[in-house]
Amino acid sequence: MTRLHLFDMDGTLMHGSAAAVEISRQLGVEREIDELERAFAARELTPARFAALACELWGELTEDRIAAAFDGAPWMDGIPDVWAEIRARGERSAVISLSPGFFVERLLTWGVDAAHGSRWPEVPFLDPVDPAGILDAGAKVRIADELCAEYGLGRADCVAYGDSMSDALLFAVVPVSVAVNADHHVRDIAAHAYAGRDLREAYALVGAPR
CATH class of the missing domain: 3.40.50.1000 (HAD superfamily/HAD-like)
Structure with missing residues (x-):
């Protein structure tokens, strides 16, 4: 090796995408995650704060939706x-x-x-x-x-x-x-x-x- x-x-x-975007698409919260992504890119959010806010958005997340997000990602x-x-x-x-x-x-x-x-x-x-x-x-x-x-x-x-x-x-x-x-x-x-x-x-x- x-x-x-x-x-x-x-x-x-x-x-051209990210896990957070693909998961949010499955849950119908694309607009909200786009706002968080922009704030993160501008260094207005730390990774931990981004995760906390995304977690709040994904209250209806299930294993099936994770699988669908993964399989449908580009x-x-x-x-x-x-x-x-x-x-x-x-x-x-x-x-x-x-x-x-x-x-x-x-x-x-x-x-x-x-x-x-x-x-x-x-x-x-x-x-x-x-x-x-x-x-x-x-x-x-x-x-x-x-x-x-x-x-x-x-x-x-x-x-x-x-x-x-x-x-x-x-x-x-x-x-x-x-x-x-x-x-x-x-x-x-x-x-x-x-x-x-x-x-x-x-x-x-x-x-x-x-």
């Missing part, structure tokens, strides 16, 4: 193919996302080695969101370091794929990064940039390990 590939989910593996083409090729090379893959873990962890069935998201209450929500369980941009670096320790690798062995401000800290500490349909926060600092709908093409920019 020579490398660890670290993928963001919202806006990266999911083209995923990039070729995700399982990329993870299968990474594994065939003897490498590892992981998803690290600020989105709810109950959504992120569904990607394990597609062949990713590890999937980390924020810790939310069980559905249906009977308890409030615990701010300590909500990930932020710094947590992506911490989890990447934990995965490196588990796999016997270091930051120098990592490749990061992301699209926005929440990925910038991770991009800053790994040697190879791919901005996928990204904004300027990561596009300007990434080693590679990709615009399109096929993750296989973004992965191809990295090339084989030396």
Whole structure:
């Protein structure tokens, strides 16, 4: 094993959308979540506050609606193919996302080695969101370091794929990064940039390990 590939989910593996948007669409609260998304992007809300407000919006959330949101999301083409090729090379893959873990962890069935998201209450929500369980941009670096320790690798062995401000800290500490349909926060600092709908093409920019 020579490398660890670290993928963001919202806006990266999911083209032009996010778990919160897809869940809210199932519940008919798209307008409300759009307002929260704009406030979060403007740094008016912390990840924990965003999660608390979203939890209030999703009082009618069920496992069936989570499944429908996941299945109907605009995923990039070729995700399982990329993870299968990474594994065939003897490498590892992981998803690290600020989105709810109950959504992120569904990607394990597609062949990713590890999937980390924020810790939310069980559905249906009977308890409030615990701010300590909500990930932020710094947590992506911490989890990447934990995965490196588990796999016997270091930051120098990592490749990061992301699209926005929440990925910038991770991009800053790994040697190879791919901005996928990204904004300027990561596009300007990434080693590679990709615009399109096929993750296989973004992965191809990295090339084989030396």
